[in-house]
Amino acid sequence: xxxxxxxxGADVQVEVEPDTRVIDLLREHLGLTGTKEGCxxxxxxxxxxxxxxxxxxxxxxxxxxxxxxxxxxxxxVAGADGSLHPIQEAFLDVGAVQCGFCTPGMILSxxxxxxxxxxxxxxxxxxxLSGNLCRCTGYGKxxxxxxxxxxxxxxxxxxxxE
Amino acid sequence: MKYLKxxxxxxxxxxxxxxxxxxxxxxxxxxxxxxxxICSPEALIDISDLDALKGIETVVVEAxxxxxxxxACTTLAEIAASELLPNCLRQGxxxxxxxxxxxxxxxxxxxxxxSPCGDTLAPLLTLDARLVLRSTDGTRIVASxxxxxxxxxxxxESHEILEAIEFPAAFRGKASAFRMIGNRKGQAISQVNAxxxxxxxxGTIADVRVAVGSVAPIPLRLAKLEEFLPGRAIADVDPNxxxxxxxxxxxxxxxxxxxxxxxxxxxxxxxxxxLRACAVQVAGEGAGP
Numbered sequence: 001x002x003x004x005x006x007x008x009g010a011d012v013q014v015e016v017e018p019d020t021r022v023i024d025l026l027r028e029h030l031g032l033t034g035t036k037e038g039c040x041x042x043x044x045x046x047x048x049x050x051x052x053x054x055x056x057x058x059x060x061x062x063x064x065x066x067x068x069x070x071x072x073x074x075x076x077v078a079g080a081d082g083s084l085h086p087i088q089e090a091f092l093d094v095g096a097v098q099c100g101f102c103t104p105g106m107i108l109s110x111x112x113x114x115x116x117x118x119x120x121x122x123x124x125x126x127x128x129l130s131g132n133l134c135r136c137t138g139y140g141k142x143x144x145x146x147x148x149x150x151x152x153x154x155x156x157x158x159x160x161x162e
Numbered sequence: 163m164k165y166l167k168x169x170x171x172x173x174x175x176x177x178x179x180x181x182x183x184x185x186x187x188x189x190x191x192x193x194x195x196x197x198x199x200i201c202s203p204e205a206l207i208d209i210s211d212l213d214a215l216k217g218i219e220t221v222v223v224e225a226x227x228x229x230x231x232x233x234a235c236t237t238l239a240e241i242a243a244s245e246l247l248p249n250c251l252r253q254g255x256x257x258x259x260x261x262x263x264x265x266x267x268x269x270x271x272x273x274x275x276x277s278p279c280g281d282t283l284a285p286l287l288t289l290d291a292r293l294v295l296r297s298t299d300g301t302r303i304v305a306s307x308x309x310x311x312x313x314x315x316x317x318x319e320s321h322e323i324l325e326a327i328e329f330p331a332a333f334r335g336k337a338s339a340f341r342m343i344g345n346r347k348g349q350a351i352s353q354v355n356a357x358x359x360x361x362x363x364x365g366t367i368a369d370v371r372v373a374v375g376s377v378a379p380i381p382l383r384l385a386k387l388e389e390f391l392p393g394r395a396i397a398d399v400d401p402n403x404x405x406x407x408x409x410x411x412x413x414x415x416x417x418x419x420x421x422x423x424x425x426x427x428x429x430x431x432x433x434x435x436x437l438r439a440c441a442v443q444v445a446g447e448g449a450g451p
Contacts, residue, residue, distance in 0.1 A: 021193065
């Protein structure tokens with residue numbers, strides 16, 4: 001079947017099988033391999049993308065469900081000129097990345113939070129990241145990264161889009 | 163396989179009756195079942211975009227009774243955030259999965275999946291919820307207490323679609339709470355869960371509903387405890403005195419997530435904790451705005 005949707009600001013039309021998952025659509029059809037598949041059953045959050053602005057698991061999403069809707073993947077987070085998003089900068093600066101496999105999902109969950117609430121507390125950050133597992137167990141630095149991104153976005157409100 | 167998106171609930175029940183299709187709501191359970199080969203339907207009938215199946219509203223049904231109606235495809239995130247709903251149901255919806263799963267998963271899906279550990283089931287039992295089932299034959303309404311028949315088993319027939327969940331609006335005025343315990347705080351499946359909904363008159367329990375999940379093949383109301391508690395001061399309920407009436411009602415087993423003994427003791431603690439949360443709500447109301 002043929003579906004169309006917006007992906008990272010661009011219109012996309014693609015032919016998919018009815019049981020194609022969005023994680024496979026992104027990685028195999030569109031070559032957007034920044035979205036990672038960890039568990040494939042909605043437990044780890046590595047495949048987190050934004051669907052109409054809210055975080056969802058791309059491994060639990062059939063392609064038919066994004067028809068005529070808008071998604072953002074990790075490839076759509078940086079600026080068009082390649083400049084990093086403040087969340088990406090903050091993750092690098094505080095050392096929130098170890099092996100990096102959970103990072104795209106963490107950044108998209110963080111982006112969904114900060115787009116809604118520029119100044120979350122620690123508990124709100126932990127809640128927003130509760131569906132993203134890090135097996136390097138670097139949660140402390142990841143939470144620090146989101147809080148640092150919050151500070152930068154507050155100081156420079158014209159950065160980070162939305 | 164076909165992917166079908168009906169434009170109305172009428173079209174959806176027609177498609178279901180004429181195909182070997184599976185109804186798809188949020189898809190968070192269905193995708194796992196399909197990936198594991200547990201099911202391979204000939205068609206998926208995606209009802210999640212039907213506006214008539216979404217949202218929360220107060221309606222007046224027969225005999226003038228005010229009823230809260232929740233569309234079956236209302237997401238768990240929307241349930242958790244809705245100030246129109248009692249605490250126990252909001253907390254139960256919030257306990258399911260992760261933010262990502264709650265943004266996709268629906269209350270109707272949680273009910274129809276009928277896992278004994280589904281976190282919205284015990285709250286719905288305490289609210290005397292009714293399930294509105296639609297088919298090409300028309301509509302029938304089943305009490306939540308009659309709906310579940312076993313793990314992943316319900317009275318629903320293969321040509322029926324859950325359209326809405328309703329409960330008396332009067333339940334919004336009661337104190338209520340949900341408690342669960344899992345391996346970790348977020349993204350955990352309940353080893354035990356419990357919901358309490360209580361009417362308190364001058365500090366005394368007048369009427370109470372208690373339901374628990376993951377301690378029997380289906381979510382259960384605790385009838386013995388519901389008989390035991392009325393007449394007692396809610397602030398003075400003692401965990402030792404509710405132990406017998408709680409344990410008498412449950413049939414926990416050993417499985418991958420927990421043991422029967424652990425579940426039994428934790429059920430008592432969770433019910434007690436939920437009662438205490440209700441006591442705090444009642445005390446807060448008494449203190450005025």
